[in-house]
Amino acid sequence: MSEAIKQPVSPEGIIQMQGVNKWYGQFHVLKDINLNVKQGERIVLCGPSGSGKSTTIRCLNRLEEHQQGRIIVDGVELTNDLKQIEAIRREVGMVFQHFNLFPHLTILQNCTLAPMWVRKMPKRKAEEIAMHYLERVRIPEQAHKYPGQLSGGQQQRVAIARALCMKPKIMLFDEPTSALDPEMVKEVLDTMIGLAEDGMTMLCVTHEMGFARTVANRVIFMDKGEIVEQAPPNDFFDNPQSDRTKLFLSQILH
Amino acid sequence: MTTHTFKPDMPPPRKSVGAVAWMRANLFSNWLNTLLTLFAIYLVWLIVPPLLSWTIFDANWVGTTRADCTKEGACWVFIQQRFGQFMYGFYPSELRWRVDVTVWLAIIGVAPLFINKFPRKAFYGIGFLIIYPLVAFWLLHGGLGLENVATSKWGGLMLTLVIATVGIAGALPLGIVLALGRRSNMPAIRVVCVTFIEFWRGVPLITVLFMSSVMLPLFLPEGMSFDKLLRALIGVILFQSAYVAEVVRGGLQAIPKGQYEAAAAMGLGYWRSMGLVILPQALKMVIPGIVNTFIALFKDTSLVIIIGLFDLLNSVKQAAADPAWLGMATEGYVFAALVFWIFCFGMSRYSMHLERKLDTGHKR
Numbered sequence: 001m002s003e004a005i006k007q008p009v010s011p012e013g014i015i016q017m018q019g020v021n022k023w024y025g026q027f028h029v030l031k032d033i034n035l036n037v038k039q040g041e042r043i044v045l046c047g048p049s050g051s052g053k054s055t056t057i058r059c060l061n062r063l064e065e066h067q068q069g070r071i072i073v074d075g076v077e078l079t080n081d082l083k084q085i086e087a088i089r090r091e092v093g094m095v096f097q098h099f100n101l102f103p104h105l106t107i108l109q110n111c112t113l114a115p116m117w118v119r120k121m122p123k124r125k126a127e128e129i130a131m132h133y134l135e136r137v138r139i140p141e142q143a144h145k146y147p148g149q150l151s152g153g154q155q156q157r158v159a160i161a162r163a164l165c166m167k168p169k170i171m172l173f174d175e176p177t178s179a180l181d182p183e184m185v186k187e188v189l190d191t192m193i194g195l196a197e198d199g200m201t202m203l204c205v206t207h208e209m210g211f212a213r214t215v216a217n218r219v220i221f222m223d224k225g226e227i228v229e230q231a232p233p234n235d236f237f238d239n240p241q242s243d244r245t246k247l248f249l250s251q252i253l254h
Numbered sequence: 255m256t257t258h259t260f261k262p263d264m265p266p267p268r269k270s271v272g273a274v275a276w277m278r279a280n281l282f283s284n285w286l287n288t289l290l291t292l293f294a295i296y297l298v299w300l301i302v303p304p305l306l307s308w309t310i311f312d313a314n315w316v317g318t319t320r321a322d323c324t325k326e327g328a329c330w331v332f333i334q335q336r337f338g339q340f341m342y343g344f345y346p347s348e349l350r351w352r353v354d355v356t357v358w359l360a361i362i363g364v365a366p367l368f369i370n371k372f373p374r375k376a377f378y379g380i381g382f383l384i385i386y387p388l389v390a391f392w393l394l395h396g397g398l399g400l401e402n403v404a405t406s407k408w409g410g411l412m413l414t415l416v417i418a419t420v421g422i423a424g425a426l427p428l429g430i431v432l433a434l435g436r437r438s439n440m441p442a443i444r445v446v447c448v449t450f451i452e453f454w455r456g457v458p459l460i461t462v463l464f465m466s467s468v469m470l471p472l473f474l475p476e477g478m479s480f481d482k483l484l485r486a487l488i489g490v491i492l493f494q495s496a497y498v499a500e501v502v503r504g505g506l507q508a509i510p511k512g513q514y515e516a517a518a519a520m521g522l523g524y525w526r527s528m529g530l531v532i533l534p535q536a537l538k539m540v541i542p543g544i545v546n547t548f549i550a551l552f553k554d555t556s557l558v559i560i561i562g563l564f565d566l567l568n569s570v571k572q573a574a575a576d577p578a579w580l581g582m583a584t585e586g587y588v589f590a591a592l593v594f595w596i597f598c599f600g601m602s603r604y605s606m607h608l609e610r611k612l613d614t615g616h617k618r
Contacts, residue, residue, distance in 0.1 A: 063515050082523070089521035100516035104534050104614055113530060114520035146614040166520065 004087035009075040013038045014170060014201055015060060020069035022055065029055050030066065031225040039169075042202045044212040044233075047222035048248060053205045056222070057172045060203070061085075061092045074169055090118060093163030097175040099155040101147035107134065107158050108143040111165045119166065126165070133161040137191050153184025157191050164195075171195065173204040209253060213237060221245050309588075320579055332582040333589050336573045340589070343409015343564050349401060353412050356393045360386065387423075405483035409564040411593060416483075417490060417555040417565065418597075422548050424491035429498025430537075434528060436503055447499070454496035460557055462489040467561035486558050494551050501543035505536030538612045545605035549598045566590055 010016060013036035022030040029052050037043055045053040058064040059071060062078055062085045071078040073088045101110050111130035115121040121129075134140045137157035139150075147155055156176055163171060173192065177185045189211050196202060196215045206212065212219050212233055219236040221229045221244075229236070229245045237253075240246050281291045312327030323329035333340070342350050363382050366372045394416070396402040408416065435447035454462075466485040509532055517527035537544070556567040564572060570586035573579065 061519055063519060086521050086523060089519060092519075094516075094519040096512055096516060098510075098512050100510075100512035102513065102516070102531055102535075104538065104612075114522060117526050117530065118521040148614060163520075 004076055004081070004083045006087070007072075007075045007077075009039075010072070012036045013041075014074055015203075016070070016072045017056075017059075018070045018072075020056075020059065020066045020071060022059065022064065022066045022068075029225050030059070033069070033227060035220070035227065037170075037201065037203065039201055040199045042196050042200075042215055042217050043204065043220060044216040044218075045203065045205045045220045045222060046207065046209075046212065046248075047228075050224075051222040052225040053220075053222045054174050057174060057203050057205060060170075060172060061089050061094060063094075086118075090166065091169045092172060093166055093168035093170070094172045095156070095159050095163055095174065095176045097179050099147070099152070099159045099179075101155055101159055101162070103147050106144050106146055107139075107150070110147065110158060111162045114162075114166050129167075130161070130165050133164045134158070136164075136194070137161045151184060152180045153187045156180065156184075156188045160188075160191055160195070170201045170203070173202065173206065175205050175207070177206065177208055207252065209237070221248065223248070320582070328585050328588070329582055330585065332573075332579050332585050336579070336586075339410060339573055340566060340569050341410045342412050343569055344407040345403060345409065345412065346407070349403060352393045352396075352400070352403075356390045357415075359389065359393075383423075405481055406563075408483065410569045411566045413483075413558075413563060414552070414555045414565040414567075417487060417558065418548075418552045420487050421490040421494055421551050421555075424487075425494035425498050425547075425551070426544070428491065428495035430502050430533065432495060432499035433502035433506060436499065437506055451496045451499050454493050455500070457493075459490070459493050459554055460560055462493050463557060463560050465489075482561060483563060486561055486563060490551070490555075494547065497547045497550075498544060501540050501547060502536065504543065505538075505540035506532065508539055509536055538609075541605050541609050541612075545601055549601055552598060552601070553594060566593060 015035065015037040017033050017035040020030055020033040021028070031052075033052075033056060035056075045056065047053050055064055059066045059078075060073055066078075074091045076084055076087050078084060078088060101107075102113070105113065108127060108130055111134065112121075112123065112126040115126040115129060116123060119126075131140055131143065134143055137160055139154055139157055139161075142150060142154060142158070147158065150158065160176075176192070177188050180188060185208070189208060192202070192204070192211070193215055202215075204211075204216075216233050218230055219233050220227055221236070221240075221242075223244050229240065229242050231241075236245075237249065240249055282288045308327045310327075312325050314323040314325050314327065314329045314331055317323065317331040318335065320329070320332070322331055338347065338350070342353055345353060363386055367375060367379055367382075372378070392398060392400065394403070394408070394412075395405070432447050432451055435443045436451065438444050438447070463486055466489040467482055470485060513531060513535065514527065517531040522530065555565050558565055559568045559571075567590050570590045571583075574583040574586045
């Protein structure tokens with residue numbers, strides 16, 4: 001089979017969404033989404049539940065299929081072609097709300113699985129890289145335990161390390177702290193801040209507005225499947241333009 | 255600032271101890287329980303002593319003919335004398351060592367897989383699974399320098415084990431493929447798998463065996479025939495794979511959607527997602543169900559009598575019909591039951607061991 005068709009990454013950005021529409025049956029979840037993300041940019045998506053923010057980032061690695069419009073990630077257009085999809089998934093790491101670690105594998109095996117089977121890396125090399133990232137998320141001592149033996153915060157840090165082991169160019173975070181006990185939120189956010197400082201391109205769906213303020217280059221507010229407003233965090237929080245944004249901010253910032 | 259000191263752990267409260275206290279709590283706690291206990295003791299007294307005297311104390315253990323069975327109890331001489339038939343059927347006596355070698359090879363070959371530290375286990379296991387069936391077939395059936403033994407002469411426990419192991423080894427992979435197919439996104443594959451499963455689950459095994467031996471030859475061209483045992487084996491595999499498929503599908507459905515998504519998001523394709531992430535978890539979850547199916551399969555092997563094959567149970571039946579051993583049916587059936595029980599209980603214990611061994615404590 002042929003390799004994925006790759007075009008040079010456009011100066012517009014490493015991620016381009018052009019006029020993306022999506023429906024669940026009759027329900028129009030994404031309405032004409034246009035979004036360009038430059039390399040190294042850190043984007044926070046927020047909005048009320050059901051606004052389509054998770055769906056948006058899940059379209060970027062084809063966990064959800066869009067029905068209209070174009071999505072180009074790292075120069076590869078997402079089509080029904082499995083080669084294209086897999087080429088994109090290799091370059092895009094994802095962290096989920098419920099961690100989704102593989103419970104039958106140890107922490108180390110969780111981290112080496114994709115590098116060994118997708119990148120065809122030899123086991124020793126994959127383990128070296130895995131230990132490097134586990135050290136970065138500060139839990140190398142847990143490498144030989146199973147996910148079920150770790151706390152929620154630790155599991156989510158492993159999930160971040162697991163995604164990093166593929167050396168992705170883009171990281172997607174889908175409400176990474178929403179399922180955590182309050183006392184564990186900080187350790188995960190700290191890990192993400194460290195990642196941001198290294199220049200990773202990040203798209204993060206979160207309700208952690210403090211994190212958005214310190215880390216994001218741009219905050220995107222979505223409601224009812226549309227991008228309502230986007231702005232750098234200071235403008236967004238201190239001077240929101242639309243009524244809908246003001247209402248949302250007043251509700252979550254108390 | 256005050257420092258909080260935690261209270262020390264206390265031992266849990268202790269209830270009454272000792273045998274008398276235990277009996278008072280569990281057997282004689284009120285008048286109804288006392289009555290039930292006494293009734294149970296009466297039942298045990300009624301059943302156990304006669305059973306023991308029949309099977310052991312009053313039983314006949316030595317001799318060569320029916321006339322040697324002079325005592326009241328069971329005549330185990332019958333089992334002793336016909337043991338060869340029960341184990342090998344009509345397999346020629348001078349060639350029975352080949353069956354023994356096949357069994358020993360299986361035991362020796364499988365043993366390393368139970369040693370935790372054995373290197374390259376997966377590699378060895380796959381090699382064993384490829385080579386052993388060929389060797390076993392050669393030893394049992396003959397050819398290449400060994401005298402041929404037609405499958406119509408196979409019988410007894412040996413035949414039971416052949417049908418059960420081939421049935422299990424064939425039905426498990428086929429069942430897994432069918433289960434995956436039934437959940438496939440491709441409509442054509444899904445329809446084929448659903449039809450297959452529902453067809454084979456809808457017909458009784460007896461019908462399958464009967465059709466394979468009576469009806470199938472009618473549809474084959476003149477002069478073409480293939481082995482009766484082979485037809486029965488194929489029938490058993492197809493039949494049981496439908497059951498295995500449904501058990502495995504239960505496991506696949508129990509895996510949270512997030513696992514599929516996480517595997518997909520990493521770039522693992524369909525087969526690697528299934529093989530590395532989903533199936534290891536799903537199969538582990540359905541071990542009890544799969545073993546249940548296999549135990550049923552093991553016992554269903556006796557149905558091959560319908561096509562004139564003599565497994566353990568049918569060999570016993572046949573031997574009991576011998577005029578020289580009239581009236582020995584009870585001993586024969588007790589023996590057959592014991593052998594079946596040993597194998598089925600073994601499978602059950604092994605599945606429990608496997609569940610414990612594979613448990614990684616991820617109950618959510």
